[in-house]
Amino acid sequence: MSEPTTPHTVDDAAVEETAAQVAKIAPRRAAKTLAEKVWRDHVVRLGEGEGDAAQPDLLYIDLHLIHEVTSPQAFEGLRLAGRPLRRPDLTIATEDHNTPTLAIDKPIADLTSRTQIMTLRNNCAEFGVRLHSLGDAEQGIVHVVGPQLGLTQPGMTVVCGDSHTSTHGAVGALAFGIGTSEVEHVMATQTLPLKPFRTMAINVEGTLRPGVSSKDIILAIIAKIGTGGGQGYVLEYRGSAIRALSMDARMTICNMSIEAGARAGMIAPDETTFAYLKGRPHAPEGAQWDEAVQYWTSLRTEDDAEFDTEVFLDANTLEPFVTWGTNPGQGVSLSGSVPFPEDFGDENAKAAAERALAYMDLEAGTPMKDIRVDTVFLGSCTNSRVEDLRAAADIIRGREKDPNIRMLVVPGSARVRLEAEAEGLDQVFLDFGAEWRFAGCSMCLGMNPDQLEPGERCASTSNRNFEGRQGKGGRTHLVSPVVAAATAVRGTLSSPSDLEPAGTRSATSFVA
Amino acid sequence: MEKFSTHTGIGVPLRQSNVDTDQIIPAVYLKRITRTGFEDALFSSWRKNPEFILNQEPFNRGSVLVAGADFATGSSREHAVWALKDYGFKAVLSSRFADIFRGNSGKQGLIAAELAQDDIELIWKILENAPGTEVTVDLETKLVTAESLVVPFHIDDYTRWRLLEGLDDIGLTLRNEPDITAFEATRPVIKPTTLPAKV
Numbered sequence: 001m002s003e004p005t006t007p008h009t010v011d012d013a014a015v016e017e018t019a020a021q022v023a024k025i026a027p028r029r030a031a032k033t034l035a036e037k038v039w040r041d042h043v044v045r046l047g048e049g050e051g052d053a054a055q056p057d058l059l060y061i062d063l064h065l066i067h068e069v070t071s072p073q074a075f076e077g078l079r080l081a082g083r084p085l086r087r088p089d090l091t092i093a094t095e096d097h098n099t100p101t102l103a104i105d106k107p108i109a110d111l112t113s114r115t116q117i118m119t120l121r122n123n124c125a126e127f128g129v130r131l132h133s134l135g136d137a138e139q140g141i142v143h144v145v146g147p148q149l150g151l152t153q154p155g156m157t158v159v160c161g162d163s164h165t166s167t168h169g170a171v172g173a174l175a176f177g178i179g180t181s182e183v184e185h186v187m188a189t190q191t192l193p194l195k196p197f198r199t200m201a202i203n204v205e206g207t208l209r210p211g212v213s214s215k216d217i218i219l220a221i222i223a224k225i226g227t228g229g230g231q232g233y234v235l236e237y238r239g240s241a242i243r244a245l246s247m248d249a250r251m252t253i254c255n256m257s258i259e260a261g262a263r264a265g266m267i268a269p270d271e272t273t274f275a276y277l278k279g280r281p282h283a284p285e286g287a288q289w290d291e292a293v294q295y296w297t298s299l300r301t302e303d304d305a306e307f308d309t310e311v312f313l314d315a316n317t318l319e320p321f322v323t324w325g326t327n328p329g330q331g332v333s334l335s336g337s338v339p340f341p342e343d344f345g346d347e348n349a350k351a352a353a354e355r356a357l358a359y360m361d362l363e364a365g366t367p368m369k370d371i372r373v374d375t376v377f378l379g380s381c382t383n384s385r386v387e388d389l390r391a392a393a394d395i396i397r398g399r400e401k402d403p404n405i406r407m408l409v410v411p412g413s414a415r416v417r418l419e420a421e422a423e424g425l426d427q428v429f430l431d432f433g434a435e436w437r438f439a440g441c442s443m444c445l446g447m448n449p450d451q452l453e454p455g456e457r458c459a460s461t462s463n464r465n466f467e468g469r470q471g472k473g474g475r476t477h478l479v480s481p482v483v484a485a486a487t488a489v490r491g492t493l494s495s496p497s498d499l500e501p502a503g504t505r506s507a508t509s510f511v512a
Numbered sequence: 513m514e515k516f517s518t519h520t521g522i523g524v525p526l527r528q529s530n531v532d533t534d535q536i537i538p539a540v541y542l543k544r545i546t547r548t549g550f551e552d553a554l555f556s557s558w559r560k561n562p563e564f565i566l567n568q569e570p571f572n573r574g575s576v577l578v579a580g581a582d583f584a585t586g587s588s589r590e591h592a593v594w595a596l597k598d599y600g601f602k603a604v605l606s607s608r609f610a611d612i613f614r615g616n617s618g619k620q621g622l623i624a625a626e627l628a629q630d631d632i633e634l635i636w637k638i639l640e641n642a643p644g645t646e647v648t649v650d651l652e653t654k655l656v657t658a659e660s661l662v663v664p665f666h667i668d669d670y671t672r673w674r675l676l677e678g679l680d681d682i683g684l685t686l687r688n689e690p691d692i693t694a695f696e697a698t699r700p701v702i703k704p705t706t707l708p709a710k711v
Contacts, residue, residue, distance in 0.1 A: 165588075281710035
């Protein structure tokens with residue numbers, strides 16, 4: 001409907017004048033929380049009006065991540081409208097959803113997958129987008145690749161046609177998933193029209209016990225507020241238990257914000273964040289580093305800020321958590337039992353529980369630890385970083401796998417795979433009898449050949465236990481990496497504390 | 513995008529909460545590179561069951577889906593909206609939608625109408641008692657009508673305006689292109705760029 005734009009150029013002479021313009025066109029709302037501050041700093045044009053009648057703000061997008069599944073129709077849209085991709089220099093693509101995790105040097109066997117990958121390659125070449133293809137050392141799951149390259153930084157706005165874009169909130173970015181129409185919108189304009197989110201504080205105080213990890217925190221939060229509890233909110237994870245977490249562990253939490261219904265989840269940048277970013281390929285250097293840290297430090301939520309909603313979770317009493325049903329909110333402590341549908345007050349929740357138990361082939365009252373699984377999947381954008389692999393390897397080292405278990409280990413990126421191999425983790429998994437695969441989304445959603453058979457039961461470090469998600473008729477229990485590892489040893493859902501002392505092959509250090 | 517003002521069609525009661533995106537369209541169908549042709553993919557796993565509501569007359573001709581709470585939770589796949597539209601749905605009614613799905617619907621001219629759960633329950637009863645009952649979704653008045661029941665629904669005013677006018681988002685944004693250029697001139701130099709590539 002509008003004329004194609006000319007490609008982007010910056011005229012230095014116009015900078016001063018335009019700065020004055022921006023100050024005029026983008027008046028500032030009061031911003032006290034981390035999310036509001038990041039929002040404020042990206043308003044190109046403030047929407048007029050208030051409340052329900054308000055127009056959306058036009059928000060500038062600092063980084064657009066692209067993959068093969070949700071982009072082809074967007075590129076096609078640009079082509080049909082004769083529009084250029086406005087900022088290739090703020091765009092990066094990787095191949096992840098469809099890619100095989102075996103024999104990656106051979107052509108992709110599945111023709112539709114191959115076509116989709118080839119389409120991405122052609123589109124990136126045509127529009128000048130940087131692409132990390134299968135076989136490249138920087139290829140991998142888009143949400144592992146971005147932080148790893150230092151491209152996702154505090155205070156940025158980051159989007160991707162994938163709901164787990166919330167992962168990048170762990171560095172203090174406002175990062176959220178978008179649909180393909182919005183992908184095309186960002187390609188054409190580097191902006192998105194958006195209504196401000198509400199803010200929710202998730203306060204997690206205390207110290208995690210050994211064997212309890214950030215995955216258990218987020219599963220417990222989702223069970224508490226439900227799959228729709230965060231709808232319309234940006235979550236900010238706060239408190240001593242969050243501050244004590246590493247960056248990899250923080251990414252696990254922010255990753256699953258979407259499973260609580262929130263498009264984005266954030267953690268205020270701190271020394272842990274800065275130490276993680278320092279020296280990464282795209283991190284600022286020298287004087288720019290100091291300037292960046294100063295800005296990043298200013299982003300934290302102020303003491304007198306008020307959130308629209310607050311939630312509290314006690315880290316001290318938290319146990320390993322696991323799902324029993326077919327949505328991520330249907331979770332329970334691993335030491336607990338499969339719940340009785342009649343215990344749910346609400347009729348719809350009761351019906352949902354009955355349906356979930358039937359699909360999962362579980363009987364109410366069964367202790368969770370009596371549930372036998374067939375497959376263990378260690379991977380996905382939730383738990384496939386090097387710390388996740390290390391934590392699992394520390395559990396299985398010197399132990400034997402249950403002979404009936406198939407275990408798949410899929411690093412989140414080619415770089416993670418290389419790092420793990422440099423530490424000898426691949427050999428730990430191989431000695432244990434697990435399969436050591438190439439990077440990608442793999443069995444998290446089964447778009448490639450890594451799928452469950454009908455009726456197969458899986459302990460999975462991924463993020464969704466939906467019916468058929470990991471393969472038609474497959475049954476998924478969401479778990480942490482250490483629970484996945486302990487389960488592979490015992491054959492039933494298990495926590496590391498259930499294991500006999502490790503064998504004599506090596507001493508086992510306990511990492512949560 | 514086509515303008516939308518009101519639609520009347522057979523209502524389909526889907527008495528289930530948390531209908532996730534993987535049920536609406538399983539990942540295997542996401543390998544396609546087109547924007548249309550997804551009608552076979554909609555609820556493909558459930559449609560294998562002859563008892564499933566869309567396998568029953570007259571619901572197989574339905575165009576207004578009345579679903580439980582937390583409809584379309586999960587993935588950002590716009591394919592979920594394309595599949596619903598390709599099958600023939602013009603509107604989905606629920607007491608709560610996943611944010612990304614609601615946004616995607618607004619871009620594609622599928623009405624995601626938010627109703628009180630009590631009203632959803634009343635409509636379910638009407639549709640179950642008299643299969644084939646037509647439901648009217650009026651975007652002008654923000655009212656849903658089924659038999660003698662008339663109840664309000666909620667939809668974001670801006671989305672409603674765009675749908676009524678049939679306006680394309682990118683075109684609207686590009687009207688403000690000078691603002692975008694002005695903003696870009698003020699972006700701090702510390703912000704990273706993907707090019708030139710550093711590894």
